[in-house]
Amino acid sequence: MSGFTEFGDENMPTELTSSRILAIVDEKGKSKEQLLSILLAIQKESGENYVHEKWAQIVANELDLSLSKVYDVLTFYSMFSTGPRGKYIIEVCKSTPCYVSKSDVIAQIFENELGVKMGETTKDNLFTLLYTACVGACDIGPVAKIGEDVYGDLSHQKIAEIIKTYRGGFECQK
Amino acid sequence: MHHIANPNNKVTVTIDGIPVTVPEGTLIMDAAKKVGIIIPVLCYHPDLAVRATCRVCLIEIKGQKKLKTACSTEVWAGAEIITNSKVVRDTRKTVLELILASHPQDCLQCVRSGNCELQQLARTFGIDKPVFEPMDNKLPLQDENTSIVRDPNKCIKCGRCVAVCQEVQEVGAINTANRSNHYEISTAYSQKLDDTSCVFCGQCIAVCPVGALYEKDNTDKVWSALDDQELHVVVQVAPAVRVALGEEFGMPRGSIDTGKMVTALRRLGFDRIFDTSFAADVTIMEEGSELIERLQHQGVLPLITSCSPGWVNFVEKFYPEVLPNVSSCKSPQQIFGALAKTYYAQKTGISPDKIFVVSVMPCTAKKHESSREEMNSSGYQDVDVVLTTRELARMIKQIGIDFVALEPGEFDDPMGMSTGAAVIFGTSGGVMEAALRTVYELVTGEGLQQLDFEMVRGHAGIKEAEIDLAGTKIKVAIVNGLKNARILMEKIKAGQCDYTFIEIMGCPGGCIGGGGQPITTATGVKGERMAGLYQIDRGSDIRQSHKNPAVIRIYEEFLNKPLSHKSHKLLHTRYFPRKK
């Protein structure tokens, strides 16, 4: 399933151009085994934490894969999204060690602070609030992961602080 | 590789205490058959790579705690296999009930009722009152295309359709997606099939064990046309249908049912029963002439056939750069349609807007082909409705016809006479052989002594032959299955192709294995259908297309000669790059 891409950028979502996608493929390595790394990098640069259909098609063409195979990967792994999300993904762990440490209460606090329910994105597109499975920080549960950073021993105050700092554009002390 | 089974070695095992000796590498399920035990399977399919995901075929090994799947485990010396213990029976039943808990219970309204592998298993295992909570999914039907309907509610996730689309056809329009109880078989980004790489070959339907995949049903349109007194309804039937239709009525596989088929069509009320094979003879005249012209005038070679719409969709979507190699000839179905609304209309004086053309095909892609915008050179849609073999069988049953008891009937004139060459269009190698029987005589001016070209026949995915045309040797290739088409396309792109003429059929085995044929997992069926077609050929009075009197007449009366201006207008077409 090979070939050149005849891609006009007219219908491309504004965050990423086709040449940037091609560059990411080259950076990570243009081979099928690099698919996860490529898609993670695209998602990170998208600004909305997702992989658009058109970007996925370019990757599929470059790696000589069917789009349906790329889509399988995008929907199989929890870290990917095929639709746009907020700038910051807040993931509240609900696996049992955090659950018995009252992760449900933490989830509710986030919901109240952000004014959205689990699974939703704030109106300013800044935060998407999700559940996640264990992220390996059970010794400081209940835990929330925002982007690559993990915040533990959460309390109402801590959560308010965290949100305030992200709203201000900085990452704060864990 | 560490261990590869050597079938020359024999292995003795016991199955439920019964000893049996089989070649090394035999699967447990096949060894069991030898002692009269049919281990139930569901996701297993003889033509596809094993997936072992349904877990219906689990059996017990004495001394081992873990059950093993009979479809994926080879026997080993001394294995003590148990297929009827309590744990096996209970596990099987629970697995089936779990599948059924997620499956709609509306068998009576399902197109596969009576030929459904899940229904068969439920009957065999006496599944009664449901124990598990039914998972009531109400997912929308995916049917916004001409050919294939997908019902995700009925999908049992056996993965056969994915295996055929990804590995056998290498089209990759559908795949697994998601995880957990959202696991599904779907297109990327929920695209409609038209927007994917789908070529509508329908092989997915051919392997689906249940009613999750089926052809778009056009029988209503045909009933309406037949009921409409104003319309003159003609039907054409493809070669591959006549050696398969009988299977839907319990007749032996590969039995030749041409005569009964024609009578049944007459009973249905069609005004004229014509034969697509007639149009196949015309195709040979046009395409043979096209080949000769390209040979003599340094035209683009290799020339590749264009009668398989699954293949045409494939080359448009994946290898548009090879389109110049594809014959400009329409398929026999479309040639027929154009001639029916021009030649036949003129001959009979019936207005073409009152002629309704139905075709019966072993194929689902033909539905898509007939609806192509450019297929209207008669001034009207050349072919109005396409039915699959299965749909025809349903219509015949619906009016209470006892197919087996029918007396044979004859096709009508002027588009019902055909040759042995035309009939073998339905099998891989048939178009090539038909073309060679005519081209040889046209080029050399000599009569062919031997009309049978054995080397182009058979199941193999890629076949080659060298033909001596009065001193000029040409190499030809015959391909069936799109994975094999891809291999040749890559060769052509790399400039490594020394074939002059290539026949490509989209479905494994050719049209006799098409996506519209009776559905079966029995092995050997394709071979039997092929044999039926060659038998018709052998018994035909005329076995070369250019000697068909009806064909000679249509050129004299109407088309003038092959590749004439009129022929080009009505019988030739163009293609469109559709690569993503």
Add this chain to the structure above:
Amino acid sequence: MSKIVQFVSQNCGKITPDSVEDYIENGGFEGLKKAFTLKPTEIIAEVKTAKLLGRGGAAYPAGAKWEQLLEIPEFPKYIVCNADEGEPGTFKDKLLLSQDPLRVIEGMTIAGYVFNSNDGYIYIRGEYAAVQKSFQKAIDHAVQQGYLGTHILGTDFSFRIHIKTGAGAYVCGENSALLNSIEGKAGRPRIKPPHLAEVGLFSKPTLVNNVESFAAIPIITQLGGEKYLSYGTSDSGGTKLICLSGHAAKRGVYEVPFGVTLRDIIYDPEIGGGIRDGKKLKFFHLGGQSGPCGIPEQLDTPYCYKKLRAAGLAVGSGAVVIMDESICVIDYLKSVTEFFIHESCGKCTPCREGNQQLYNILCKFADGHAVHEDFKIMKRLVDAMTNASFCGLGQSAAVALSTCLTYFKDEFEAHINKKCPAGYCFQERESGK
């Protein structure tokens, strides 16, 4: 007498993790140097003597695994380190990877030498992005100093380590699913046979071991299998990094010699320190979500593979999750089952459908709508999932439930009568879900 040891974890927190100089100062790469003087069969003999059982959770004897791979006559062979660590309650590999990465690198390199393999892959879960970056630094430094890459320590032997990332799927901790993930596909497990030693990564013979297993290899090579074995018991050689979480007073990673008791682990002031807030222990969950639950009556069971198994318990990944009396067993099991529903790859019937059906029944108990018939249905589901699932995830998804049905049958019965002993279900409360 201290119940904890600093053996495999001796460098953690004490050295600059990616500093080759620090690592060498503390005895680093002595194992590799010794390995180069030994034959592969000799090294494998030491691993067998050490009775090193796979530290990821499956506890397969490493010596036997290595021996099987050595016999495969095909090349190239690949060394793969399973750093997916998705098992809830487990965070010990993160510790090793971030605080003593060169030990893991050394272990993989020794394995490379044993199998004449030139390429190692470490599959680090996508959620450990920071660890991926710091581990890459350690690799780069090791290459710079000649302990990795071409002509290691001036010999003919070359070994590269490539980091591959996950993207959020617990099932990728299953070795064959992991290899599919490295190959750029969805991480669904493969049919076995053929086993990974024959058809592994890129269809080549492959060794897959856990981070902690590789971390033990330099010590075993340098000091010998007997020495390693001596830290543990006669059947369980060496030490285990355990992870305490939940309601333990002192949550964290601890390295214990096999043979200490569960009571030691949970109550010893050097380890668990008891239950936080002075509460009482109700039950514990060992080895991960797929492991068994245990009750206080079992606290004197020695923590080792044989004795735990005999008591119906397990080492598993080393996770020890502690629950006090505020936890309702039904509610807890709902959380466990929800995890498996979320993480099931989906392709086989018993796991995909079975987990969801189990969850529905647990909800019936939690909502007070369960009836006695539901025990039978649960048993059927548990049996089918255990016997019929395609891989270990489905096969062990119902283990926790099975053990709780044994120890807490009365709690299930109570729920049928709309009573929750922990006081959680059947009360007016803000929905937290």
